[in-house]
Amino acid sequence: MPGDTLTSRVTFKDMRRGNRSAVLRPLLLDGTLNRIALGRLTGLSSASVTNVITELLEEHLVVEAGTEESEGGRPRVQLSMNPDFGVVIGVDIGETGVRIEAFDLTRRMLGGEVVPIDPNRPIVSDVVADIARTVNKIVGDVAAATPVIGVGVGVPGIVIGAADQALVNAPNIGWADVPLSSLLSQALARPVFVDNCAKTLGLAEMWFGAGRGASDAIVVLLGTGVGSAFFSRGQLFRGVSSSAGEWGHTCIAMNGRRCRCGRSGCVEAYIGAYAIVDQWSAGNNAADEEAVIEDLIDAAARRAAAKELLDEVARAAGVGLASLVNLFNPERIVIGGWLGLRLGPLLLQRINEVLSEQALAYPAARVSVQLGELGRDAVALGASTLVLDDLVSRGGKPRPFDGSLPRPRI
Ligand SMILES: [Zn+2]
Numbered sequence: 001m002p003g004d005t006l007t008s009r010v011t012f013k014d015m016r017r018g019n020r021s022a023v024l025r026p027l028l029l030d031g032t033l034n035r036i037a038l039g040r041l042t043g044l045s046s047a048s049v050t051n052v053i054t055e056l057l058e059e060h061l062v063v064e065a066g067t068e069e070s071e072g073g074r075p076r077v078q079l080s081m082n083p084d085f086g087v088v089i090g091v092d093i094g095e096t097g098v099r100i101e102a103f104d105l106t107r108r109m110l111g112g113e114v115v116p117i118d119p120n121r122p123i124v125s126d127v128v129a130d131i132a133r134t135v136n137k138i139v140g141d142v143a144a145a146t147p148v149i150g151v152g153v154g155v156p157g158i159v160i161g162a163a164d165q166a167l168v169n170a171p172n173i174g175w176a177d178v179p180l181s182s183l184l185s186q187a188l189a190r191p192v193f194v195d196n197c198a199k200t201l202g203l204a205e206m207w208f209g210a211g212r213g214a215s216d217a218i219v220v221l222l223g224t225g226v227g228s229a230f231f232s233r234g235q236l237f238r239g240v241s242s243s244a245g246e247w248g249h250t251c252i253a254m255n256g257r258r259c260r261c262g263r264s265g266c267v268e269a270y271i272g273a274y275a276i277v278d279q280w281s282a283g284n285n286a287a288d289e290e291a292v293i294e295d296l297i298d299a300a301a302r303r304a305a306a307k308e309l310l311d312e313v314a315r316a317a318g319v320g321l322a323s324l325v326n327l328f329n330p331e332r333i334v335i336g337g338w339l340g341l342r343l344g345p346l347l348l349q350r351i352n353e354v355l356s357e358q359a360l361a362y363p364a365a366r367v368s369v370q371l372g373e374l375g376r377d378a379v380a381l382g383a384s385t386l387v388l389d390d391l392v393s394r395g396g397k398p399r400p401f402d403g404s405l406p407r408p409r410i
Helices: 002-030 035-042 046-058 124-142 180-188 197-208 273-280 289-300 304-328 338-358 361-365 378-393
Strands: 032-034 062-068 076-081 087-093 097-103 109-116 148-155 158-160 167-170 175-178 192-196 217-222 226-232 332-336 368-371
Touching (some): 002 035, 002 046, 002 378, 032 035, 035 076, 087 197, 087 378, 148 180, 148 197, 148 378, 158 192, 180 192, 192 378, 197 217, 197 226, 197 332, 273 289, 273 304, 304 361, 332 338
Parallel strands (some): 332 368
Antiparallel strands (some): 032 076, 087 097, 167 175, 217 226
């Protein structure tokens, strides 16, 4: 039957791609592995691992990286991703600036730059042009001869649709239904993947940081705003239209403090940097959030009002996290973002106390709350993992740039 032939051909191709993906993922995550370890990690037969590795070596996606002595046997050849195969770009569109970084396939940062943007209502076409210019400059500086595999972008807002066709809704910066993947890929002539910044931070911490090895985990991003990313069995949970994880806008106080989303009592209205700054500077609209937070921390040693405000932040975080513990029963919660990493060491003990009081005893006893390990600017690294994830899921074949993308509508 012709149909059967077609089906079995597709199945073989899928299986081959699946085997290549299975081998590439641990090489990306763990760095250097030998064939035996790859067989153990992937469940593939040694013949399948050898076949896949032979292909990947021929395609220069994987390289040999020395040998390792084995007990009584021949030295084992170590394998790693080829850093020179291609460059991946990570972009973090924050509320006051855009961070753009280039990485090789071993996660080494090759170069980066921060471009300021209008903190109120940045014009989409200006931001797209700035990103395109800076990406091209960085690539020209650090890797002119190396192909760019793709560009990943983290944004502060709700991202609707697949990462390569994303519509961005970010009311905080005045963006509604912005087809950012399409606009940027046209400007850069390269594949572009866009996702929410808390999700890209979450991916980075799960792949390379404090979430490694956890199956069910939540990564929360505390910065100007507040977001989160849920992982179940290692997979990012997105919801029906990709907006899952908007923990910052779950309510912790009925008729509580006004949130900038227009509702009241949201988690973000108590622990987002803008809300804390608003409290500490008595609504004076301080421009430099980080300076105000430093002033608050400094004052906490001397002034009761500062100490009380920080305690309120810890209590609000503990109550908010307790809901997540009750709802999702995670084994690990990772706190990241510049504010999370600044306040975490000061408030973690208090957050844990409140969490234990507020969450059900059984799941509360099984969760550990940790600080992120990748630093305050891990959103760009996380955004680059969107490209790596696509590369791996395609079995290591870079996505060709499709110049025939639909014209963006803005
Ligand atoms: Zn809100």
